[in-house]
Amino acid sequence: MYTLNAMPAIKTQKKAAEKEASVYSSALQIQLYTAMLRIRLFEEKIVALYPEQEMKCPVHLCIGQEAIAAGICANLEKRDYVFSNHRGHGHSLAKGAGMKPLMAEFYGKATGCSKGKGGSMHIVDVPNGLLGTSAIVGGGIPMAVGSALASKIRGEQSITAVFFGDGAFEEGAFYESFNFAALKRLPVIFVCENNFYATNSHQRARQFACKISSSAVAFDAPGVCIDGNDVLSAYKAGKDAAQRARNNGGPTLIEATTYRWKGHVGPDTDHEKGCRPKDELLEWVKKCPIGRFEKHLLETGILDANALIAITGEINSEVDDAVKFAKESPYPDVSELLTQVYSD
């Protein structure tokens, strides 16, 4: 199995994070836990229902990566913006999107957040500041910079966060955008979720240095590498970056190492297809962001077993309601095909 370079860093950061935990309020820690669990249970339901073949779109699941979306988005206000990618369910939920319109979208229903025409990869939720996800790797990065530039021009307080993967780090869009953001000191947070794989290619087969966060040095901007499976690390990094953005300090690059438990697309695991080693998955399952945090909450007495059961139960009913809503919703009319191409 692979020895991932991020591991030594994770150990030292873990200790720091434990120290850090004591400074965060119980309410905040419960909020972070709930945000992660909502993503996990929402996506596990997709896994369970996908074989029914009623969900008519490819799904890119982020099970195992929930801490990053939860930790970063906890620092964003409703007025702030998020751009995301093809693996965007977690970012959407963490930014405040409702489960019902999301789930309905996957079923291609008229009540979906994109009226059943965008699917899992094209999620938009304007009132909650989710300005778009798309299938093009790196496609959202320049847009996020534009959004931050617009906010600065208007003298408004909104900041923008953009989530992308280690594959998008290889796209030219990243460099063009980061340079412009650094030049103009724009209020934008670049969040690279490094799950070490672009589809099935390991980072080491694609990048010589494997030091994504270090690239910020070229732009004289802060770059940090965090344990992306530690929600408090993600929260802390997001907090620092958001403060910097709000105080005219320019962009930050956060590289958050993590692991995608499921395949690049679909509900299956990769070792079943021989794409990635099973041992590697099992190692990362041990570092489950939710399990780790749950243990911490129990040990510190922030939550007890009954409280965990109650939270899980509430989320499960929310997920069930979303599925019911999605299944019972109507499909869009065929006439919808020709609408919204142009303004008229």
Next chain:
Amino acid sequence: MAKLNIVQAINSALKNEMKRNSDVVLLGEDIGRDGGVFRVTEGLLEIFGPERVIDTPLAELGIIGSAIGMAAYGLKPVAEIQFMAFSYAGLEQIFSHAGRIRSRSRGRFTCPIVVRMPYGIGIKAPELHSESAEALFCHMPGIKVVVPSSPYNAKGLLTSALRDPDPVIFLEPSRLYRSIKTDVPDEDYAIPLGKAAIYQEGKDITVVAWGAMLHRAAEASAGFDAEIIDLMTLKPFDEEAILNSVRKTGRLVIAHEATRSGGLGAEIAALVAEEAVMHLKAPVIRVAGPEAVTPMAKLEDAYMPQIDRIRKAFATVMEF
């Protein structure tokens, strides 16, 4: 009313609209202090300041993508790309996002950007400085494509583009930038997108052209009773104007400098074949650029359809 060239007319449209609408923001390489490669934005930095006339890094994809994000936020960004072929590095953002955001969000948010770029041969610079790839943009849904042919319509069309709710690719014929001057009102006025203009009325041949080729087609029409249509908006183009004219004349010649295969002329010919074939008295002829890369200056004239080639097409449809 002043006599202006196209560069000045576009500058005037930008200036007026920036005064009228504080959301209009320009961005591009060297557009501020330098006024742009062709000096189209000259003087605007001094009036509107660096927050609204933004010099960007050399990054076409970044420029266009940033413009899309600014539009998503609620501004009206106008990106300048130095030459049409330089936009190829940014096509991903135009094709994959600008043209689809309205559809993707079912109208919840839109992408009202304008991307301006000089196009076409005529400045004695080869290939990537002289492209006519308008058909590429016309092929993709959700995008509008506009080409002016005079200072007067450049100002009016750009004003409309700046007020349009959809992404507009505004192609400026570099050959014409400073070669014609016409009366252009100081105040702002809008020429609607999607409508063609009858540049010259006639009874025998319908000629469809745009940009620099319009003037060449007009010159070629001496001695023929040709009705010349200035298409102006290439996507979505004015089908009725073309069909009405062909129903009257029974003959159609389309002249464009872009390569013939897959060019917009094919689309226009197909429209007439589908909707007005019984009115035709002669086969449709396309006079177009050759299947070749735009050449160095010495061969430029041989590349761009010449007056005699257009006249030959007119004679052929008349003699059929």
